[in-house]
Amino acid sequence: MYNSKLLSLFQTFDEEDFKSFRQFIISPFYNSNKNLVKLFEIIYKHRDDFNNKNLQKEKVYSKLDTGSKTYNHQMMKNYMSDLSDLVLKYISVKSFDGSFDEKIISIEYLLNKKNYDLAGKLINLELKNINREKEISEKYFLNRLKLLELYHNYCAYKNERELLPGILTDIFETTIKLYLISILKCRFDLETLRKKKEIKTVHPLEIALDKFMNFKSLLDSEPALEKFKIYYYAYLSRINNEDESLFAELKSLIFKYIDDFKMDEKHNMGTFLLNFIYGGLYKLSLIHI
DSSP: OOOHHHHHHHHTTTTTHHHHHHHHHHHHOOOOHHHHHHHHHHHHHTTTTTTTGGGGEEEHHHOOOOSOOOOHHHHHHHHHHHHHHHHHHHHHHHHHHOOOOOOHHHHHHHTTTOOOHHHHHHHHHHHHHHHOOOOHHHHHHHHHHHHOOOOHHHHHTTTGGHHHHHHHHHHHHHHHHHHHHHHHHHHHHHHHHTTTTOOOOOOHHHHHHHHHOOOOHHHOGGGGGGGGGGHHHHHHHOOTTHHHHHHHHHHHHHHHHHHSSOOOHHHHHHHHHHHHHHIIIHHHHHHHH
16 A cells, blocks of 8 residues: 555645544545545554555455455455545545635526525625735636626526626626736747747747737737736747847836736746846846956
């Protein structure tokens, strides 16, 4: 059992996880196999030493209620696999609990059950919460898009057609902003891989997109999109990281809007600048020397 997937999963647990998982596994809603509980208790007893000889499969099997004293490798393998699935289920439930996705699925369930009044209350509550947030990230716009689409469906079900134009406009704007961040960040990463010689070609869709889409014109035409220029100039800096004017524009935008980003996005901003410095301006400094 030493190199098993099951023990590898348990190695990620702290003491609080072990205690929570014990409650999870004894719940009949998730598990009705008593041998899986016994298997967990044996592993838990040796949680500080997963190389303990008492965790050998044959010894563990002998302590389970299998109705046979002869070791059955396939049955033991099945127990371990089933317990691994329960660990993954626990991780999923724990991560999902209280999350935005849980709220979205609850609203979808209520709409499907035609409980429109309660669904509407939850939608309006989440809209108030998300409208109070001021951030720029893929996750924010993706969550907002999910919620707005449910709001659109709710208004359609309730025949509140006067609200649909405003909702569709918000969906359109949110989609554009999500698209800009996702595409430009992805292309930044692709150019990074090309710099490292890990990708040698340009995808035909990238070429087609450049012919079809003028990012600069779009970003310059709408003041509300100025913050998104950060991703555009970061992408340009990956293509040409020896143009000091690009660095100056990127730095100016980041310093102007840095407080509008969450910590993980702020980290990305720093990465954009560092990549530029070490990739381009550093080369220029050597030339001047």
